[in-house]
Amino acid sequence: MQIEREQAGEDVLLKVAGRLDTPNAKPFEASLLEVVNTTGGGIVVDLAGVVYVSSSGLRALLVAGKAMRTAKRKLSLKSLQPQIREVFDISGFSTLFEIS
Amino acid sequence: MSTSLTPQAPIRASLTIDATVDAIADATEWLGTLAEAEDWPMALKFGLELSVEEALANVVSYAFEGVDAAPMIRLDLLELDGDRIGVRIVDNGIPFDPTNVAEPEVPESVEDAKIGGHGVQLMRHFLESLAYQRLGNENHLILVTKPKTT
Secondary structure, three states, X not given: OEEXXXXXXXXXXXXXXXXXXXXXXXXXXXXXXXXXXXXXXXXXXXXXXXXXXXXXXXXXXXXXXHHHHHOOOOEEEEOOOHHHHHHHHHHOHHHXXXXX | OOOOOOOOOOEEEEEEEOOOOOOHHHHHHHHHHHHHHHXXXXXXXXXXXXXXXXXXXXXXXHOOOOOOOOOOEEEEEEOOOOOOOEEXXXXXXXXXXXXXXXXXXXOOOOOOOOOOOOHHHHHHHXXXXXXXXXXXXXXXXXXXXXXXXX
């Protein structure tokens, strides 16, 4: 798993690539929370390079989403590949996040 | 779910892994190698890999709490009739039947959403059948994919 970070105005864009699986979930969650805790704007997670996601990866996004909601900030997702989108749809996560 | 499985199905290949989160990657790599060698359809491979990972995540996280015996986790690739792929996951942890896990409620907001509980939901979606047996001191979970040709 790789994460590239860019500043986009007041928001942070995180370009994630690779596998959001159980072994990678904790480092992924820690990376997300580090951005949540050290920035003040919105966060956009670009999943174009993600080829696999399991419920552990979803959980990491939910933990970050909850922290952002508590802080009254916005976390959104973009560019999900079809199989990744299917996992979000089945688990109900498609309606929890703004996805573009 | 249907349980048209054959527990006595011949074993085509087996893998034993450690009871750690990182060892789940050994199992998914093993499946990936088999998928490549046998040219499994991409969607079938994705769904089976995800289902095996979800099952193993439960096993390594919860199965061995308070268990004295040395943890054992084995995956068997099963020879099935028809056009399906079967994987049996055997562990000697505490009894746990994932087929009894209730579907999580569909959350309406991030605030309401519960952390966890989605693994079995994903397995039910991607597999044709998911069946559980407790045999002696072992959990046997059999995952069967949908047909390769659909």
